[in-house]
Amino acid sequence: MLIARATPRSCILLFLLPFSWICTSLFAQTANTANDSTAASGVRATHVLGLEGVKRNHHGTLTVQPSGLNFEAKGARSTIAIASIQDVFTGQDSRQTGGKVLTVAKMGVPYGGGRVLSLFSHEKVDSLTLEYRDANGALHGTVFTIPLGQAADLKKQLVALGAHASIPVESQPEKKDDGGNKQ
């Protein structure tokens, strides 16, 4: 009886309702996972530059421990002692996803289709910059990119453990769309 009276509009609604429910639950799950990973098991990060013994653009995990900031990747591990950290900065940037493979693929798409793809294949990331000194007093700098919204948490943890930061964690300026603000 119910099926016989169903209009096309109600059919669409019947389809959309469970779909939106599934989507909402999925997003909620992702957000929870991100927060948990910051607190306990570390943050997925990309080493952009600066760590000795670790290759550039190496993916790994950043963990804040009482001894310092630990970066672990496949076949590479490095720790920056909390006491040696002179300053901690966070920022935001936007970058294209897909790496070299997608870049080459986009170049191969005819009629400028690759450019259209570029419009949708970008993501925003947080950057974490550390200035620290080694045993000889020499200045080092290291930069990591981490998923959006997790840099501030890492900075808070580092400052709580005693790392020096010239810009306090609380004074976070409003996020800009073009990326490039610093905290």
Next chain:
Amino acid sequence: MKPNRSLLPVTLARIAGPALLLCIICLGLIPRGFAADTAAWSIQVEPVTAEEGQLPPDFSMAIYEDLLAQLVKTGKFQQVYRSGDHQADGVPNLLVLHMTLLNFERGNQTQRAVTTVKGATKVQVHLKVSARDGNALVEKDVQGTVRFFGENLKATNALAKSIAETLRDASLPAPTAAKAAGQ
């Protein structure tokens, strides 16, 4: 009378052997001769000085780290020291490299990928290399740009390469001559 073909490889080996040896000797001598005149200089790199908020910290650190790597690559200097390194205190023939930010334009990788002509990232610094007495030996404005492919931070690598090339091609005086001129 037929030529003896079995002797051909032997003859070729007799000619090619000494020729190869000569090439190896020449290739070995050229870089030594090139580097000999300034190998006695060491250099200490200071980070970029800029007004607060003009240059993001990740760019500042990336310029510093990239430049250190590029200067080591040139082989022009006996030692390349980081800022604040106590090991550099007792080095007699030490040059100090200072950089002052002139211009910074943060581009956008997506804009570059979509339009090709917009979204370039540019960093321009004033480079000054001076001896301990403050006598400037090299002064130049250098720029690093990323116009087409790559992330914004790639501009720092381009800048570091340009600075390293400038210093490699610069004719530095012999350390003793520079000291005499300073007195």
